[in-house]
Amino acid sequence: MAGDAHGDGRRRARGELEGEVLAALWAAGEPVTAAAVHERIGGGTAYTTVLTILTRLCGKGLVTRRREGRSHLYVPVDDQPGLAAAGMHSLLDEGGDRAQVLARFVSELSAEDERLLERLLHGDARGQG
Incomplete structure (x- = not known):
């Protein structure tokens, strides 16, 4: 079945393949060919599809x-x-009104993430401490 990259009848979500290609590039840790990316992501994805995704990511x-x-x-x-x-x-x-976007974002943080953000805002670049 076309687009059945997972072998279970499920099509990838929009952007999922781009994420997989980026993950393969990050995992490689060095410049790699499209063939190497194709080999890393596997899953029945066509080589030409990987090449298209790499071209889009370049764009x-x-x-x-x-x-x-x-x-x-x-x-x-x-x-x-x-x-x-x-x-x-x-x-x-x-997102429009920056204050509203940030307020909504902060209001939905977990307590742990809130503490981490507070440490980062107060100059602890590691966020731990």
Whole structure:
């Protein structure tokens, strides 16, 4: 079945494959080819699909590539925490009233996350202490 990348009849959620490709790049820890990414994610995903996702990620500025011989080497622009932080900034910028967005976000934090955020805001870069 087309799109049955999990072998259970379930189609991937929007963005799920991009996340898997980014995870494979982060796990590699060095520039890798599309073939290496394809091998890492497995799951019956077509090589051409992986290539399309890598091209999209390059277009979004999340991945860079450089030619090496007849293929390209791909590397993520940021690590996972950096990408998550950039996404949070983007959502904050698009969310309208910043104060309301931040207030809603903070009101829904767990007590543990609230303490962590407070430590970070007071200059403890590790958030632990």
